[in-house]
Amino acid sequence: MLRSFSPGVWLVLLLALGSTLLIAFLPIAPRPGMDLWVFDRNHAETANLIAADWNRAHPEIPVQVSLLAGGAIQARMLSAFYSDTPVGDMIEVERSMIGQIFAGPIEDVGFTDLTGRLNCGGLRDKINAPSFSPWTRQGHVFGLPHDVHPVMLLYRSDLVEAAGIDVSQIETWDDYFRLMRPLQVDLDGDGRPDRYLLASSPTNLFNHELLLMQAGGGFFDANARPTLNAPLNARVIARLATWYAGPGRVTNEATAGTASALRLILDGYVVGILCPDWMAGTLRTSLPELAGKFKFMPLPAWEKGGRRTSVLGGTMLGITKASPHQEAAWAFAQQLYLSPTTAARLFEHALIVTPIKANWSAAIYDRPDPYFSKQPVGRMFLNLAPDVPVRTSSPFYTQAQGAFNLAVIQLCHYTDAHHISDPALLVPEAQRLLDGAQAELLRLIHRNIFLRPASP
Numbered sequence: 001m002l003r004s005f006s007p008g009v010w011l012v013l014l015l016a017l018g019s020t021l022l023i024a025f026l027p028i029a030p031r032p033g034m035d036l037w038v039f040d041r042n043h044a045e046t047a048n049l050i051a052a053d054w055n056r057a058h059p060e061i062p063v064q065v066s067l068l069a070g071g072a073i074q075a076r077m078l079s080a081f082y083s084d085t086p087v088g089d090m091i092e093v094e095r096s097m098i099g100q101i102f103a104g105p106i107e108d109v110g111f112t113d114l115t116g117r118l119n120c121g122g123l124r125d126k127i128n129a130p131s132f133s134p135w136t137r138q139g140h141v142f143g144l145p146h147d148v149h150p151v152m153l154l155y156r157s158d159l160v161e162a163a164g165i166d167v168s169q170i171e172t173w174d175d176y177f178r179l180m181r182p183l184q185v186d187l188d189g190d191g192r193p194d195r196y197l198l199a200s201s202p203t204n205l206f207n208h209e210l211l212l213m214q215a216g217g218g219f220f221d222a223n224a225r226p227t228l229n230a231p232l233n234a235r236v237i238a239r240l241a242t243w244y245a246g247p248g249r250v251t252n253e254a255t256a257g258t259a260s261a262l263r264l265i266l267d268g269y270v271v272g273i274l275c276p277d278w279m280a281g282t283l284r285t286s287l288p289e290l291a292g293k294f295k296f297m298p299l300p301a302w303e304k305g306g307r308r309t310s311v312l313g314g315t316m317l318g319i320t321k322a323s324p325h326q327e328a329a330w331a332f333a334q335q336l337y338l339s340p341t342t343a344a345r346l347f348e349h350a351l352i353v354t355p356i357k358a359n360w361s362a363a364i365y366d367r368p369d370p371y372f373s374k375q376p377v378g379r380m381f382l383n384l385a386p387d388v389p390v391r392t393s394s395p396f397y398t399q400a401q402g403a404f405n406l407a408v409i410q411l412c413h414y415t416d417a418h419h420i421s422d423p424a425l426l427v428p429e430a431q432r433l434l435d436g437a438q439a440e441l442l443r444l445i446h447r448n449i450f451l452r453p454a455s456p
Helices: 005-027 041-057 070-083 095-101 115-126 129-135 155-160 173-183 204-216 229-246 259-266 277-286 326-337 340-350 377-387 396-419 423-445
Strands: 034-038 063-067 090-094 153-156 196-199 270-276 294-298 316-318
Touching: 005 259, 034 326, 041 063, 041 326, 041 340, 063 155, 070 090, 070 095, 090 095, 090 326, 095 129, 095 173, 115 153, 129 277, 129 316, 153 155, 153 277, 153 316, 153 377, 153 423, 155 173, 173 196, 204 229, 204 396, 229 396, 229 423, 259 377, 277 340, 277 423, 294 377, 316 326, 396 423
Parallel strands: 034 063, 034 090, 196 270
Antiparallel strands: 090 316, 153 270, 153 294
C-alpha cells in the first residue's frame, strides 16, 4: 500500500529529482588553473614555494596545492579514474597506491603516459634509472620519480666503539652478526637479551622485502610473472628465519614510527636499523637525545662482492588524463621535480636525496651532519643511488607481499618448534611454504583476465 503524501511533498520530490538529473548532465565548468594533490606536509611546503614562482610567471593558469590524507587521495583518485568525476590535474602517489592504478588494461590507466616526453631530449637519462621502476608498466612510464630512498645500516656507534668493534671489517651479514655478537647481552640477569643486533621481526614485511631485493630476489620477474617460490627466495627466508627465531635469534622489533619503538631505540634495545634516507630524517627529529651516537655504513652484503644497499618507499608525480592542461602540467611538474630548490629543501627538511643527477653535485650533500657523528650522510646515500634494486609495479604487489610475509612467519614458527639454527636445514621447508604462496598468488592473478601472466 502506497503512503499518501501531500501535493507539497510530491512537488519537493519532483524538484529534487529534476535538479539531480540536471546537475548530472550539465557539463562541469573547467577549473581556473591546475590542482596538485599531495599527501605529505613537507612535500606541500616545497610545492607551494615552487607554485608561487610559477603563479607569478603564469597568472592565467595558476597552481593550487592541496594537502590531503593519503587514504583520501587514493579514494578520490580511483573514484575519478573509474567514473570520470573531477580529479586533480597532478597527483603525488605513494608506492602502496600504485597497484590499483595498474589493475586494468594499460590503455585504461588514469595517468598520462610520460614515456615519450621523458625520452625526448634525453630527460630520462638525467634521472636515476632504478627510480622509474615502480611507476613503469609494460614499458610505459606514468610518473616522475620524487626520490631514490636507498637504504643503509644505521648503528649505535657509541656502543660499537666502546666495545672496540671495527666496522671496517664488515662486508657481509655473516661478518656483521659475528663481530657484533658481544653486544647482544642480558643486562638485568633474567636470562633474556636486553639488546639485539638488528631491528626486525617475523612480522616486519617491509624489511623482508628490502632484504630479499638486496639479495637479488623478488616477487615478480621482468615480465610480471610471479616468482615467490624461486630457489633464491627460499634460501633468503631460511637465513632470515635463523635471524628472527630459534636458538640463534639476533633480532627484535623496534621500527621507528611509534613512541614505544623510539623508546626502545633510545634505550639501546637494538644496535642496527635498516634505514632509508627518509627514516634518517624522522629519527633525527624524533630522538635528539641520540645526537652523535649514530653512524651509517652501507648494508652488509649477502655474499662477498654483493649489493650493499636496498630501497624502501617511494613517491611519483603523475599528470591525470582528465586534466585539460597537459602541456602546462608537464611544464610545472618539471619545474617542481627537477628544481635544485626542491632537492635542497627535501634534504634539509627530511634528508631525502633527489633522483635528479644534475643536482647530485650540490654542496649540501657533502655537509657533515652533527647528529650522525659528522658523517656526510647525503653523499653516502647518493653514492648508493645507482645500485638500488629495480622494483615491481605489479597490481598484485600487495598480495604477493602478504603471501611472502606469511611464509616467513610460518617458517619462523617451524624454526622455533625444531630449535634450528642452521639455514641449510630450513631450505626444504622454506621452499614448500613458498610453493604454496606461489600457487595462491597465481590463483588470484588468474581471476583477472587483463593480468594473467604470459606463459614462460
